[in-house]
Amino acid sequence: MSEPKNQLRTLSRGLDVLERIEAAREPLSLTELAREMGESTPIVFRILQTLEERKYVYRRDSDKRYSLAGRASTRETVLRLMTLLRGVGGSGSRGASLSELATKTGFEPAVIEGLLEPLMERAIVEINRLGMERWRMSAKVLEFVRPLLAENDLTTQLIPVMERLGVETGETVSLFKRIGDEHVLTAVQPSRKPIRYVMEVGERFPLHLGAAGKAELAFVSSEQRARVFHRLGQSDSGFDEDRIHRLDAELDQVRKQRYATSVGERAEGAAAVASPVRDAAGAVCGVLSVMMPSFRVSEEELHRIGDVLVRTLQSVFIPATGEQFWQGSAPLAQQEPSGEVPS
Numbered sequence: 341m342s343e344p345k346n347q348l349r350t351l352s353r354g355l356d357v358l359e360r361i362e363a364a365r366e367p368l369s370l371t372e373l374a375r376e377m378g379e380s381t382p383i384v385f386r387i388l389q390t391l392e393e394r395k396y397v398y399r400r401d402s403d404k405r406y407s408l409a410g411r412a413s414t415r416e417t418v419l420r421l422m423t424l425l426r427g428v429g430g431s432g433s434r435g436a437s438l439s440e441l442a443t444k445t446g447f448e449p450a451v452i453e454g455l456l457e458p459l460m461e462r463a464i465v466e467i468n469r470l471g472m473e474r475w476r477m478s479a480k481v482l483e484f485v486r487p488l489l490a491e492n493d494l495t496t497q498l499i500p501v502m503e504r505l506g507v508e509t510g511e512t513v514s515l516f517k518r519i520g521d522e523h524v525l526t527a528v529q530p531s532r533k534p535i536r537y538v539m540e541v542g543e544r545f546p547l548h549l550g551a552a553g554k555a556e557l558a559f560v561s562s563e564q565r566a567r568v569f570h571r572l573g574q575s576d577s578g579f580d581e582d583r584i585h586r587l588d589a590e591l592d593q594v595r596k597q598r599y600a601t602s603v604g605e606r607a608e609g610a611a612a613v614a615s616p617v618r619d620a621a622g623a624v625c626g627v628l629s630v631m632m633p634s635f636r637v638s639e640e641e642l643h644r645i646g647d648v649l650v651r652t653l654q655s656v657f658i659p660a661t662g663e664q665f666w667q668g669s670a671p672l673a674q675q676e677p678s679g680e681v682p683s
Contacts, residue, residue, distance in 0.1 A: 353379065354387050358408070361397060367405035398450040409450055417455075420447065424455050428465055428475050435467075435474030479540065494626055495527045498617065498656070502529040502628065505652055509645055511632040512538050516552045516614075519544075521568055523553050523627070537610045537631045548572060548579075548587060551602040551614035552629040558594035559616055559624050565591070599646035603634050611637050615649040617656060628653065 356377055361368055368376075374384040388406060391397040398409040427444035428436060438449050445452065456475060459465040466478040495515060502513040506529045515527040522544045530538045547553035547568060557568065569588070572579040579587075594600040599615040614629035630645050637645075 350387070353377070353383070354391060357384065357387050357391065358396060361406055361408055367400060367403075367407040369403075369405050373406070395454070398448050400448065407448055409448070409454065420445075420451070421455055421459075423447075424452060425459075425465075425477075429477050431474075431476060433468070433476060435476030437472055437474050441475065481542070494617070498626070498628070499527070499529070501652060501656060502527065505529070505628070505630060505649070506531065508648060508652075509630050509632075511630050511645075512536055514539065514552070514629045514631055515617075516556070516627040516629060518547070518556050518624075518627075521547050521571065523547060523550075523556065526626075531632070535633055535636075537607070537612075537633055539631075545606060549602075550606040550629075551600040551612040552627045554591060554594050554600040554602070555614035555616050555627045555629070556624055558591040558600065597646065598650045601639075601642045601646060603642075609634050611642060613642050613645045613649060615646065615653055617653060 357373060360373060360376055370381060370385055370388065373388070374381045377384060388397060388399070392399060392406075392409075395409050397406050399406050423445050424441065424447070427441050430444070431440070436444065438452060441447075441452050442449050447455075456465060460467070463478050463480045465475050468474045468476045494517075498515055502515065505513045510531060510533060512531040513529040514525055516523040517526050518524075523546075525539055525541055525543045525545075528538060528541060530536060545553060547557045557565065560568075565588070569579075569584050573581070573584060599613055601611070601613050603611045610631065611634040612629050612631045614627050616624040617626040617628055619625050628649060630649060
């Protein structure tokens with residue numbers, strides 16, 4: 341009977357080690373674990389070796405301290421995956437190195453590697469090698485979001501408007517929706533011309549770059565605009581006080597003319613004109629953008645397309661309840677006070 345008792349005692353010690361590592365705010369050393377448990381160092385070391393071999397714990401090379409590894413409860417694993425995916429997705433097309441992901445997530449490199457493995461097997465995450473391994477989101481992730489983006493009520497109701505604009509301008513028409521300080525491309529009506537400017541549904545862009553982002557940012561509240569400016573000033577995007585002041589003045593002009601233009605801001609050789617889509621209360625619920633190669637359009641033509649966009653969107657009526665439909669009248673323009681732009 342001594343062998344089963346010894347096995348149970350060893351199992352109990354192993355669980356004690358896991359519980360103490362899990363409860364600790366910082367990784368623990370072998371000496372600290374042995375002292376807390378009142379066990380000898382060799383016994384605790386053998387337990388840790390077994391747990392490390394089975395990938396329950398991880399010993400850091402830098403200081404030989406132990407922390408929990410990739411194995412966790414289903415709930416904990418899902419939360420870790422979500423945190424990691426945010427870190428990878430926030431790194432853009434350049435991707436993030438293992439050390440950068442560790443900084444972003446607070447996870448140990450061994451934990452991150454364990455989480456990345458199934459994501460790479462399913463092609464959700466891919467490696468972008470720029471002198472070193474960097475991980476980024478793959479286009480496959482669009483399989484999860486494309487149905488949601490495509491079936492959005494606003495998208496469905498604006499398709500006829502986008503088709504009309506595509507015929508009138510001969511260029512690509514795109515619909516953007518705002519998420520935080522970014523724009524997400526939710527629908528595209530590609531140009532039929534052999535040389536055209538088309539992006540993939542699901543692509544994300546900062547609000548301060550490009551015609552579509554500025555068409556949205558121009559109509560947010562002054563408090564929201566100030567918060568965006570503050571974050572730009574605190575980031576490494578190169579926005580100093582003078583550049584922020586110029587952007588602020590540009591947004592004021594966009595607000596007056598009701599459309600924004602850009603040439604080569606997000607992509608070299610590309611140009612765009614964008615105007616906000618509003619609901620009946622005057623709130624911006626999306627942005628339509630006409631996009632084309634810059635060699636095919638002059639500044640004068642950009643402003644002509646801007647006028648076309650504004651006129652077309654005056655025919656779009658979107659009740660504030662969120663129910664959308666298109667009609668051949670201009671109720672929104674009738675609701676706006678003369679000479680004023682609703683905020």
